[in-house]
Amino acid sequence: MPTAINETDAGGTLHQTAQMIEKARWAAASFATYPRDTVLSIVEAMARAAAAEARRYADWAVEESGFGNADHKEIKNRLCSTGLFEHYKDQNFTDFRADPATKTVAIPKPAGVIFALTPSTNPVCSVFYKAILALLTRNAILISPHPAAKACGVDAARLLARTAEAAGAPDGIIQVIPEPTMPLINSVMTSDRINLILATGGSPVVRAAYSSGNPAIGVGPGNNPAYVDETADVARAAKQIAESKAFDNSILCTNESAVIAHAAIAGRLAQEMKRQGCHLISADDRDRLAEHLFPGGKFNISLLGKPATTIAESAGIRVPRDTRVLLVPLERIGDDYPLSREKLCPVLGFYEVADREAGLSACRAMIRNRGAGHSAAIHAGDTAMILRFAAEMDVMRVVINVGCSTGAAGFDTFLGPTMTVGTGFHGRSSIGENIGPQHLVQWTRIAYNSADDIPFGDFTGLSLPEPATRPRLPQGKIDYSFDWVGGRPSRPGNAAPADAFEPADADALRAEIRQLILEEMRAMQQERQ
Structure with a gap:
């Protein structure tokens, strides 16, 4: 039986949201008829407006959420606005594709209304990213910002909405829920009036999206190892790992959880990382930090995205004032050892292994511990070792000689730039690559008889018909x-x-x-x- 938004709340919030969805459905139906040139001009206007406000929103996000680094958030805001548009502007998601070789024609069909949940860790760049992807593929989008960063998220969505409408988009193509609550989010996710859920956030939110009964794209948790091989450029590896772990105080889910260092270079690597602002703490301080970071075995949310010096001070550990990353010597890798888990803060495990076999084993163990399907990094010069590493890791992206945070997110590699990473079958996800516009559109395929005596039609000069009304x-x-x-x-x-x-x-x-x-x-x- 069709499921609609529950409209019984006294304040009218659910009722108003139901009306927003109906407005989005109209906007999506209208926008689906727009030609490619018009779509690109609308999205370009959005991207430029977002980039122009990148710094203001970066400062706002840090002030409202209480974590992260404004300089790095500004970079992400620009990468997810003009950077995203430049990456995808030459790809065509609006016109049909005729392939005489296979005697097929593919006609793009947008999803319709996308319900997008954005996280507190990336509250503004995720709004930019999801809205731009939605409009590139002629979808309407309803955004639910994280309650911990809703003011900046709502304002960013409204900026894009005003800009899109001024550039010619239908009224209501971008909307935002100003006061998100879990009952409201659940009602929207289970409504048959939306077409797709694009969820980025904690595991409970992603699981709720997948169990909603609607098509959903979500991201699982990461526990990403960075293996440094004996053939690595050690100084370069140290610099890249330190910068990656310090980036936005390590709140990207693609950040490194631990360095797995081959014994032949482990000492040099630790010294080089010290030069890059990483402070290697003592065994006593490690135990103190572990209790502070994982009280009762669960991550201390109050330390999410805090600077390394702030975390050290709160744990009673003295470190140099210029410390960017707390480097923690690990005793082992294991499900019951919290320091070898994901840490969304600039605390980085350091684990020395005797040889390559031990290194591969440690990396596999990390990935099994809540990181399946996500990401891994290797720093090496031996191509055969790189190939073996990628083949043995149950992840969907392996980045080479680059920081995992921005490398796996597609900012320092040629992977698709993203704020939502698919974790594939290993990570219980339907998609195993960085989410892009190609995942928000599907194609109706015209397939001719393959017999040689039946000709393929001539589609030269044709365009998709305009609707009667x-x-x-x-x-x-x-x-x-x-x-x-x-x-x-x-x-x-x-x-x-x-x-x-x-x-x-x-x-x-x-x-x-x-x-x-x-x-x-x-x-x-x-x-x-």
Whole structure:
């Protein structure tokens, strides 16, 4: 039986969100008819507007959430705006593709309405990233920002909405829930009025998305090893690992959890990492830090994305003031050893192994411990070892001689730039690559008879037909133009209250439907003539 948003709450929030979804459905139907040039001009305008405010939102995100590094957040905001647009602008997700060799034609079909959840760790760049991907593929998007960073997330979404509409996008193509709550999010996720969930966040949120009954794309947790082989450029490896672990105070899920160092270079690597601002703590301090970081075996959320010096001070450990990363000598790798788990803060395990076999074994053990499907890094000059490492790790991305944080996220490699990484079958995900626009559109395929005596059609010069009637907003008392995009009615003079559904509205709706039917009949009659 169809499932709709529960509209029984006294404050009207669920009711208003249900109306936002209906507005998004209209916008998606209209936007799906837009030509590629128009789509690109809209998305480019969004990307440039976002990049222009990259620093302001970086500062705002750090101030509101209480963690991260504003300089690095600014970089992410730019990479997920103009950087993202430049990466995908030459790919075509709007026109059909004819392939005479296989006698097939593929017609793009957008998902429709995407419900996007964004995390507190990347509150603004995730909004930019998901909105740009959605509009590149002619989808509408409803964004639910994380409650811990909702002010900056809501404002960023409204900036993109205003910019998109000013550039010609349908009203309501980007909307945002200003006061997200778990009951509201669950209601939206289980509604049959949305078409796809794009979830980035903690495991409970991702599991809820996958169990909602709607198609969902989510990311699992990471526990990413960085193996440094005896053939590595040790100084370069140390610099890249230190910069990667310190990037935005290590809140990207692609960051390194531990360095696995071959004994032949482990001493030199530790010294080089010290030069890069990594402080190797003592065994006594390690035990003190472990208890502080994982009280009762669970990660201390208050330390999420905090600077290394702040974490050390709160644990009663003295470190140099210029320390960027706390380097922790690990006793072992194991499910019952918390320091070998994912740490979304600049605390990096350091584990020395006797040889390559031990190194591979340690990396596999880390990945089994809540990191399956995610990412791994190797620093090596031996190509055969690189190939073996990638073959033996149950992850979907292995980055070579680069920091894992930005390398696996596609910023320092040619992987797709992303704020959502698919973890594949190993990580209980349906997608095993960095999420891009290709995952938000599907293709209807025309397949000709493969027999040689049946010719393939000539599609040269053809374009997809315009619909007989373009979807449009209902008129009259029923109004979907709510004030979600920044303190103004989106259609002046036609702004009814958000909860203004009255019995008399049914007459206006029936009149609108009759008018649409008449237009369709006239269009059909003209085609016959």
